[in-house]
Amino acid sequence: MNLFEEISDFPINILPGDGIVNYYGAIFSQKESDFYYDYLFNQIPWENDEAIIYGKLIVTKRKVAWFGEKAFEYTYSNRTKYAKLWTPELLELKQKCEEVSGETYNSCLLNLYHDGSEGMAYHSDSEKDLKKHGAIASVTFGAERKFLFKHKVTKEKVEIFLEKGSLLVMKGTTQDNWLHRLPPTTKVKTPRVNLTFRTIEE
Numbered sequence: 001m002n003l004f005e006e007i008s009d010f011p012i013n014i015l016p017g018d019g020i021v022n023y024y025g026a027i028f029s030q031k032e033s034d035f036y037y038d039y040l041f042n043q044i045p046w047e048n049d050e051a052i053i054y055g056k057l058i059v060t061k062r063k064v065a066w067f068g069e070k071a072f073e074y075t076y077s078n079r080t081k082y083a084k085l086w087t088p089e090l091l092e093l094k095q096k097c098e099e100v101s102g103e104t105y106n107s108c109l110l111n112l113y114h115d116g117s118e119g120m121a122y123h124s125d126s127e128k129d130l131k132k133h134g135a136i137a138s139v140t141f142g143a144e145r146k147f148l149f150k151h152k153v154t155k156e157k158v159e160i161f162l163e164k165g166s167l168l169v170m171k172g173t174t175q176d177n178w179l180h181r182l183p184p185t186t187k188v189k190t191p192r193v194n195l196t197f198r199t200i201e202e
């Protein structure tokens with residue numbers, strides 16, 4: 001926690017309890033956001049995400065990439081992957097998130113949604129490779145989309161609009177008690193890039 005957070009009410013916890021989700025709004029300027037969006041969209045080696053669901057191989061339209069400080073082995077939807085090593089730009093983004101959130105990260109999952117028809121179903125980020133109760137920093141570039149949390153027991157929902165260049169941090173017991181989702185929408189016609197910085201337990 002930095003000094004500013006200790007002496008102010010910013011950033012507020014958008015959850016009513018059972019976890020902490022801090023929304024910082026845009027932490028990158030318009031110019032920085034445009035630069036990183038172009039870089040990420042064009043330079044990241046995007047791959048289709050694959051999952052085995054009920055024994056069938058499902059290939060998503062959404063694209064993914066996985067980076068880290070080491071070639072971490074990471075199991076996700078029954079598939080084992082290896083992280084690529086940080087690029088200078090991803091390292092800059094990671095450092096900015098660390099500075100603002102007062103947390104550290106050693107890896108990043110990147111998602112590319114081509115338009116509003118692509119989203120992500122309710123899930124929590126609690127894979128066994130991730131540090132238990134570790135913070136997850138989510139950065140958005142490109143199209144702005146709605147993001148939803150749903151409590152696993154009470155089914156209470158919390159909605160937030162993720163602006164371009166914004167940072168959202170999920171921490172504490174959030175993943176134990178809440179699911180999150182990026183709902184599809186017909187309103188969005190342009191791509192969105194999302195980065196979630198995480199800590200893989202070694």
Ligand SMILES: O=C(O)CCC(=O)C(=O)O
Nearest residue numbers: 109111120125182194196
């Ligand atoms: O695209 C987003 O905003 C969230 C992505 C997400 O939840 C994830 O990668 O686990």
Ligand SMILES: [Fe+2]
Nearest residue numbers: 123124125180
């Ligand atoms: Fe997630």
